[in-house]
Amino acid sequence: MNPLARKTAGLAASIGPGVTWITLFLFLPGLLMGVLAFMSNSPYGQPTLPFTTAAFSQVAGYSFLGWSPGNIEVIGRSLLQALYATFATIALAYPLAFLIARAPERRRAGLLMLVIIPSWTNQVVRAYAWMQILAPGTPLSHLAVTLGLLPQHMGLYPSSFAVSMGLIYNYLPYMVLPLYASVEKLDWRLVDAARDLYANGWRVFWHGVFPQTVPGLLAGIILVAIPSFGAYIVPKLLGGDRSVMLGNLIAQQFSSMPNWPFSAALTLVMLLFTFLGLILFRRMARRLNAGEANLL
Amino acid sequence: MKRTSLVIRISQSVAIATLAFLWLPLFVVVAFSFEPEAAAVHLTGFTFAWYERVWEQGGMLHALYLSVELGLGSAILGTVIGALLAVGLHRYRGRGFAVLALIVYLPIVMPDVIYGISQMVFFNYLHQLIGWPRAGLVTMGIAHVSFQIPYVALVVYARLVGLDRNLVHAAADLYASPWKSVYAFWLPVLKPALIAGFLLAFTLSLDDFVISFFTSGPGSVTLPIYIWGTIARHGVTPETNAIASLMIGAVLLVALGQTFIRARRNGHLLTDTA
Amino acid sequence: MQRVGLEIVGITKSYGDQPALRGVDLDVQAGEFFTLLGPSGCGKTTLLRIVAGLEQPDSGHINIGDREVTHEPAHTRRVNTVFQSYALFPHLNVADNVGFGLRMLRVNKAERQRRVAEMLEFMHIAALAERRAEQLSGGQQQRVALARALVNEPDILLLDEPLSALDAKLRGDLQLELKRTQRRLGTTFILVTHDQHEALTLSDRIAVMHEGRVEQIGAPAELYETPRTPYVADFLGLSNCLKVLSADGRKVETPVGSLLLTSEGAVGAQLMIRPERLKLEPEPRPEYNHFDATVRERIYLGSSIRYTLDIAGQSMSAIVAHEGHGRPLPEEGERVLAQVHPSDVVQLAAE
Numbered sequence: 046m047n048p049l050a051r052k053t054a055g056l057a058a059s060i061g062p063g064v065t066w067i068t069l070f071l072f073l074p075g076l077l078m079g080v081l082a083f084m085s086n087s088p089y090g091q092p093t094l095p096f097t098t099a100a101f102s103q104v105a106g107y108s109f110l111g112w113s114p115g116n117i118e119v120i121g122r123s124l125l126q127a128l129y130a131t132f133a134t135i136a137l138a139y140p141l142a143f144l145i146a147r148a149p150e151r152r153r154a155g156l157l158m159l160v161i162i163p164s165w166t167n168q169v170v171r172a173y174a175w176m177q178i179l180a181p182g183t184p185l186s187h188l189a190v191t192l193g194l195l196p197q198h199m200g201l202y203p204s205s206f207a208v209s210m211g212l213i214y215n216y217l218p219y220m221v222l223p224l225y226a227s228v229e230k231l232d233w234r235l236v237d238a239a240r241d242l243y244a245n246g247w248r249v250f251w252h253g254v255f256p257q258t259v260p261g262l263l264a265g266i267i268l269v270a271i272p273s274f275g276a277y278i279v280p281k282l283l284g285g286d287r288s289v290m291l292g293n294l295i296a297q298q299f300s301s302m303p304n305w306p307f308s309a310a311l312t313l314v315m316l317l318f319t320f321l322g323l324i325l326f327r328r329m330a331r332r333l334n335a336g337e338a339n340l341l
Numbered sequence: 342m343k344r345t346s347l348v349i350r351i352s353q354s355v356a357i358a359t360l361a362f363l364w365l366p367l368f369v370v371v372a373f374s375f376e377p378e379a380a381a382v383h384l385t386g387f388t389f390a391w392y393e394r395v396w397e398q399g400g401m402l403h404a405l406y407l408s409v410e411l412g413l414g415s416a417i418l419g420t421v422i423g424a425l426l427a428v429g430l431h432r433y434r435g436r437g438f439a440v441l442a443l444i445v446y447l448p449i450v451m452p453d454v455i456y457g458i459s460q461m462v463f464f465n466y467l468h469q470l471i472g473w474p475r476a477g478l479v480t481m482g483i484a485h486v487s488f489q490i491p492y493v494a495l496v497v498y499a500r501l502v503g504l505d506r507n508l509v510h511a512a513a514d515l516y517a518s519p520w521k522s523v524y525a526f527w528l529p530v531l532k533p534a535l536i537a538g539f540l541l542a543f544t545l546s547l548d549d550f551v552i553s554f555f556t557s558g559p560g561s562v563t564l565p566i567y568i569w570g571t572i573a574r575h576g577v578t579p580e581t582n583a584i585a586s587l588m589i590g591a592v593l594l595v596a597l598g599q600t601f602i603r604a605r606r607n608g609h610l611l612t613d614t615a
Numbered sequence: 616m617q618r619v620g621l622e623i624v625g626i627t628k629s630y631g632d633q634p635a636l637r638g639v640d641l642d643v644q645a646g647e648f649f650t651l652l653g654p655s656g657c658g659k660t661t662l663l664r665i666v667a668g669l670e671q672p673d674s675g676h677i678n679i680g681d682r683e684v685t686h687e688p689a690h691t692r693r694v695n696t697v698f699q700s701y702a703l704f705p706h707l708n709v710a711d712n713v714g715f716g717l718r719m720l721r722v723n724k725a726e727r728q729r730r731v732a733e734m735l736e737f738m739h740i741a742a743l744a745e746r747r748a749e750q751l752s753g754g755q756q757q758r759v760a761l762a763r764a765l766v767n768e769p770d771i772l773l774l775d776e777p778l779s780a781l782d783a784k785l786r787g788d789l790q791l792e793l794k795r796t797q798r799r800l801g802t803t804f805i806l807v808t809h810d811q812h813e814a815l816t817l818s819d820r821i822a823v824m825h826e827g828r829v830e831q832i833g834a835p836a837e838l839y840e841t842p843r844t845p846y847v848a849d850f851l852g853l854s855n856c857l858k859v860l861s862a863d864g865r866k867v868e869t870p871v872g873s874l875l876l877t878s879e880g881a882v883g884a885q886l887m888i889r890p891e892r893l894k895l896e897p898e899p900r901p902e903y904n905h906f907d908a909t910v911r912e913r914i915y916l917g918s919s920i921r922y923t924l925d926i927a928g929q930s931m932s933a934i935v936a937h938e939g940h941g942r943p944l945p946e947e948g949e950r951v952l953a954q955v956h957p958s959d960v961v962q963l964a965a966e
Contacts, residue, residue, distance in 0.1 A: 512688050
């Protein structure tokens with residue numbers, strides 16, 4: 046065999062199966078969704094010809110009943126929930142990342158495990174645990190009722206608040222780990238320099254510490270915001286009719302009252318937001334030459 | 342100085358509270374699985390009754406069996422294909438690399454719902470066209486392998502990047518033909534990464550719910566789907582607490598086992614892990 | 616051990632449109648310590664990898680002994696390599712690393728263990744047999760890599776900058792050891808290096824490479840004393856190059872004045888004088904060429920002193936041995952007489 050043929054054969058044998066598998070079972074289904082989004086919906090809930098953009102009008106809220114804000118609200122709610130989850134995990138992750146990074150070296154691995162192990166339990170179990178905690182009559186719900194935040198005999202679940210809690214709980218480790226990686230590499234001489242310049246602890250953090258943790262922060266934002274936006278389990282279990290997120294809406298259109306083109310159009314919208322966010326943050330990370338974010 | 346130490350103390354308190362936040366829900370589930378009162382909001386006693394009930398119903402064991410079958414089957418295939426992909430990507434880094442990198446990264450960032458639903462639709466059409474595959478363990482397996490491939494590839498690729506590029510040349514230089522170098526060089530050198538990749542693939546398969554849910558069929562109720570079903574039908578129940586506690590317990594056992602193994606290897610805490 | 620030579624004929628190799636080798640011819644004698652010397656990017660490592668079979672040449676052929684191996688893959692060539700990074704297998708201990716080649720050659724276990732043990736003894740690393748590569752120092756890794764290659768009794772041993780990763784002191788010791796090993800075994804060694812001192816110390820012959828071509832081949836003294844081009848002169852030590860303005864028999868005009876050469880005939884475009892051949896003595900020696908010079912700079916180098924001289928506006932270097940209690944040496948700013956013997960003026964070809 047000549048070298049070129051050998052190289053081609055080696056390439057085909059090594060990457061061939063993987064590329065074929067992912068093309069066939071991931072790209073092709075994705076492409077199919079793209080096509081479905083431009084087809085018409087038959088009365089029986091099956092996509093048919095001709096090609097049309099009707100599904101996208103429906104996403105924007107137009108139907109034979111006129112315009113309704115429902116779908117736009119769902120998209121907005123999903124973005125908002127992703128935003129809440131991101132900010133809350135950032136606020137919780139910074140102190141925790143510092144606690145671990147400043148702990149004696151032999152204890153760090155153990156502390157990291159304390160963060161990681163809960164995320165190894167099944168996602169369904171994790172969401173279920175919050176159903177248990179936020180149900181009517183539990184101490185937390187009772188507290189909310191006492192404070193006048195809830196009507197008598199109501200629970201904190203199902204609600205948008207419960208969805209937020211579930212998302213924060215689910216994705217917190219994904220914020221802690223990249224942040225920890227940044228904090229662990231922190232150059233403390235820069236922090237000391239900031240301490241010389243500023244008396245105020247907050248300004249020391251803002252000028253001496255924060256800039257150094259931005260790479261980890263960006264990676265964490267990607268890891269939390271994107272799956273929160275696309276969440277399915279948490280809003281399904283912890284949310285009610287008024288806290289439906291985009292993932293639930295898509296799934297609903299495929300099962301209970303089938304309208305595949307509409308659902309496929311929603312899927313494209315979700316992908317669009319996902320990739321826009323991804324590209325945005327990757328670009329920011331690249332500009333900062335951020336190590337952790339380059340892993341993505 | 343006093344001000345700084347106050348900031349640090351507040352920060353430490355928040356951090357410890359956050360750790361508690363991560364563990365509290367799991368403790369609550371486990372604690373209430375031993376609570377004799379069916380619709381309790383406070384703990385009143387201790388019982389194994391709910392575990393006995395789960396055992397008698399039997400559905401969980403079958404679901405567990407299906408999960409392990411699916412996990413092992415898909416992880417073996419996913420590890421082989423993913424490892425080959427990593428070796429190819431590493432060896433033939435060239436102009437096409439960006440396209441190939443997309444194949445690795447896209448499945449990782451794609452939202453689970455889209456992943457699962459598009460595959461469900463695709464398998465549905467495929468079944469109409471050629472009569473295969475019927476929704477069940479096969480479609481779930483295909484889906485699982487497709488998301489395992491990139492993760493395994495990343496783990497193996499990371500190991501390859503860490504290797505001296507001359508090693509494979511050294512093997513050839515020392516009379517190893519391409520075939521001999523597979524068992525004398527590649528397999529032993531990549532062994533830690535292959536094991537880590539396999540374990541990761543297996544864990545991903547066991548842990549996945551969304552993609553499994555959409556690609557499953559009537560006869561393929563794996564453990565996450567089983568517990569989802571009981572929650573959907575009955576909400577919070579003591580039986581569900583017991584099942585969830587068993588799943589939490591399994592995770593803790595694995596974590597303890599891993600910590601034990603690491604402690605015995607003493608000093609090499611972070612080497613072979615992904 | 617049998618001794619085998621190497622013949623390289625018309626080898627070319629390009630990466631994309633970037634030529635790495637532009638036609639290389641070499642003959643390496645059996646049992647010779649041969650060195651490919653040049654800066655990074657001159658093609659020396661590519662040539663070595665082609666000999667090893669790790670790269671394919673675009674054209675030309677390679678004979679090892681009287682067998683053509685141009686299209687043989689690496690694993691069938693009786694050639695072994697010591698890599699710059701040593702490339703020890705991380706999954707094997709030292710003994711298994713050394714035994715890897717024999718295992719691939721299907722040498723039986725008893726024989727293999729005997730030869731590995733012998734080789735470990737020979738390289739003074741028997742105590743390390745059970746260690747892993749990551750537990751070894753740089754010098755130890757180098758010895759293991761050498762043992763791993765030599766235990767197979769290759770026809771030719773290739774060494775790709777084997778000492779460049781080590782610190783200076785250790786490098787000096789290992790150079791001598793490498794030379795002795797080669798003498799004892801009589802195996803043909805081909806070394807690639809960018810270090811002129813290493814090349815001069817170790818080699819029987821050196822090929823100086825430049826931009827994918829062999830510029831000159833010769834014994835170390837030959838290359839140093841009579842380089843053919845300014846490039847070779849410059850690469851092997853310090854040199855003063857002078858442009859030839861005109862020539863009349865043995866007499867040549869240069870920017871620093873007229874010079875007498877030992878022979879007449881075709882004079883090259885340039886002349887070269889090694890700094891240590893330039894004498895700084897007040898009394899003119901007979902038959903020497905003399906120049907009036909001013910000391911611009913004086914640098915103390917321990918065993919010698921390096922001067923930068925100004926001769927008729929031209930800057931020249933001279934290195935004068937430090938003789939301790941002898942007469943005082945010229946200071947900066949002093950006017951001196953610089954002298955060179957006609958036989959120390961080397962004629963160079965144009966660049």
